[in-house]
Amino acid sequence: MGSLRFGRRAVTLEEAQRQVLQQAQLMKTEEVPLEEAFGRRLAQDMTAHEPVPHFRRSGVDGYAVRAVDTTSAAADAPIRMEVTEMIPCGSVPTKAIEPGQASRIMTGAVVPEGADAVIMLEMTDRAEDAKDGTVGIRKAMKAGENITPIGQEVSPGAPLLERGCIIGPGEAAILATFGFHRVPVFQQPKVAIFSTGSELLPVDSPLAPGKIRGSNSYMLACQVKGAGGLPQMMPILPDEAEVVEKQLLAALEWADIVITTGGVSVGDKDVLVDLFERWDGTLLFNKVSMRPGSPTSCGMWHGKPLFALSGNPGASYVGFELLVRPFMKASLGANHPLLPEAEAFLDVDYSKGSAYPRYVRGTSRIEGGMVKVRPAGLDKSSIMVSIKDADCLICIPSGGRGAAQGEKVRIMWLSEN
Numbered sequence: 121m122g123s124l125r126f127g128r129r130a131v132t133l134e135e136a137q138r139q140v141l142q143q144a145q146l147m148k149t150e151e152v153p154l155e156e157a158f159g160r161r162l163a164q165d166m167t168a169h170e171p172v173p174h175f176r177r178s179g180v181d182g183y184a185v186r187a188v189d190t191t192s193a194a195a196d197a198p199i200r201m202e203v204t205e206m207i208p209c210g211s212v213p214t215k216a217i218e219p220g221q222a223s224r225i226m227t228g229a230v231v232p233e234g235a236d237a238v239i240m241l242e243m244t245d246r247a248e249d250a251k252d253g254t255v256g257i258r259k260a261m262k263a264g265e266n267i268t269p270i271g272q273e274v275s276p277g278a279p280l281l282e283r284g285c286i287i288g289p290g291e292a293a294i295l296a297t298f299g300f301h302r303v304p305v306f307q308q309p310k311v312a313i314f315s316t317g318s319e320l321l322p323v324d325s326p327l328a329p330g331k332i333r334g335s336n337s338y339m340l341a342c343q344v345k346g347a348g349g350l351p352q353m354m355p356i357l358p359d360e361a362e363v364v365e366k367q368l369l370a371a372l373e374w375a376d377i378v379i380t381t382g383g384v385s386v387g388d389k390d391v392l393v394d395l396f397e398r399w400d401g402t403l404l405f406n407k408v409s410m411r412p413g414s415p416t417s418c419g420m421w422h423g424k425p426l427f428a429l430s431g432n433p434g435a436s437y438v439g440f441e442l443l444v445r446p447f448m449k450a451s452l453g454a455n456h457p458l459l460p461e462a463e464a465f466l467d468v469d470y471s472k473g474s475a476y477p478r479y480v481r482g483t484s485r486i487e488g489g490m491v492k493v494r495p496a497g498l499d500k501s502s503i504m505v506s507i508k509d510a511d512c513l514i515c516i517p518s519g520g521r522g523a524a525q526g527e528k529v530r531i532m533w534l535s536e537n
């Protein structure tokens with residue numbers, strides 16, 4: 121049994137996160153069509169090169185007029201104006217508005233020169249009813265009314281999007297508006313996911329005595345995908361250090377990140393510990409003062425990170441959220457790679473003390489404008505079934521007493537990206 125198995129020095133979670141983030145390098149960039157960029161992270165800041173709108177735009181269907189011509193207009197005293205033309209969306213007015221004139225105009229169309237207000241159709245007499253080509257204006261207009269000035273929404277040179285942002289609906293609309301039909305995005309990290317353990321069966325296997333179906337790879341692949349990576353589920357690894365070394369080295373040839381689960385504690389068969397005894401990589405840490413996932417280890421091997429997560433499903437899930445996701449987010453240019461934090465109130469007593477801070481999978485609800493949280497299920501690192509109910513991690517400080525119902529606690533929001 122090697123020296124790394126026992127007497128490990130635990131680093132705090134914050135220290136582990138700092139070390140992991142220090143290793144993160146920005147992914148290379150690529151250009152993809154806008155419609156393929158949804159959910160990806162933008163690889164450069166975007167700035168407006170045009171104003172929006174780029175012409176004076178009518179906000180209503182009606183008539184473009186000079187406000188000064190309408191000062192004495194009223195519902196019972198319409199002013200008749202000569203209608204010069206009809207301006208639909210997408211075309212350009214051909215006539216400037218002179219005193220006493222109006223142009224029929226549609227929402228989104230270009231307001232003609234000379235006009236400084238657009239009166240809604242409902243405030244006019246139907247021009248069609250007048251045989252003389254005039255329209256009755258029944259309301260006094262103010263200058264600027266119902267006209268969006270050039271650049272009101274965005275002026276040229278204004279910042280539009282920051283590098284690292286996720287391209288969602290709002291971002292897609294901005295990119296389309298400004299004609300970015302090819303978008304610079306960060307390449308998605310390729311993540312090799314290995315489960316270790318001779319007890320693990322493929323998911324299509326019937327159960328056998330002492331064996332279980334491996335679920336961590338599937339769970340982690342989902343997490344990787346949500347975090348913007350390309351997961352590759354690898355064959356289940358046996359508890360043999362030479363085989364594990366060979367397989368991981370092969371994966372490091374093409375993967376940007378390698379994740380293993382299991383075999384990282386103090387058991388005789390905990391094969392990742394054996395690997396760390398014999399490899400030529402650099403161990404960053406092999407113990408974190410947190411529950412679950414205290415044996416979580418991380419090292420750099422051939423310039424790539426190897427995250428060795430605990431085998432227990434709860435520990436594996438939390439280890440990914442607290443260490444792997446931040447690394448991935450940082451590699452993809454996110455400004456805030458760590459899980460966002462908030463304050464919440466405990467809905468129930470949590471009496472389990474711990475030598476290490478706990479990151480309890482929690483379910484939140486809003487009551488009276490306050491966030492209330494409770495453990496998503498039985499809080500044991502071996503419990504898998506409640507992971508689906510967690511929307512946050514409840515941070516319980518170390519110490520013997522846990523935390524009482526009603527107590528204010530720090531939480532970290534879990535999200536899909």
Ligand SMILES: Nc1nc2c(c(=O)[nH]1)N[C@H]1C(S)=C(S)[C@@H](COP(=O)(O)OP(=O)(O)OC[C@H]3O[C@@H](n4cnc5c(N)ncnc54)[C@H](O)[C@@H]3O)O[C@H]1N2
Nearest residue numbers: 315317334335336337382383384385386390430431432435
């Ligand atoms: N004497 C001690 N025993 C343990 C300690 C300790 O400090 N001293 N630490 C405990 C803690 S904490 C954890 S967490 C686990 C960590 O175990 P490993 O990371 O070595 O994981 P395994 O031993 O391989 O498996 C643990 C558990 O998880 C199941 N497992 C593993 N892989 C999968 C998978 N892909 N899908 C589903 N379930 C999986 C495995 O069957 C075991 O039941 O060690 C404690 N023990």
Ligand code: MOO
Nearest residue numbers: 412413414435501
């Ligand atoms: O610290 Mo272990 O990873 O929870 O049971």
Ligand SMILES: [Mg+2]
Nearest residue numbers: 383385387390
């Ligand atoms: Mg073990």
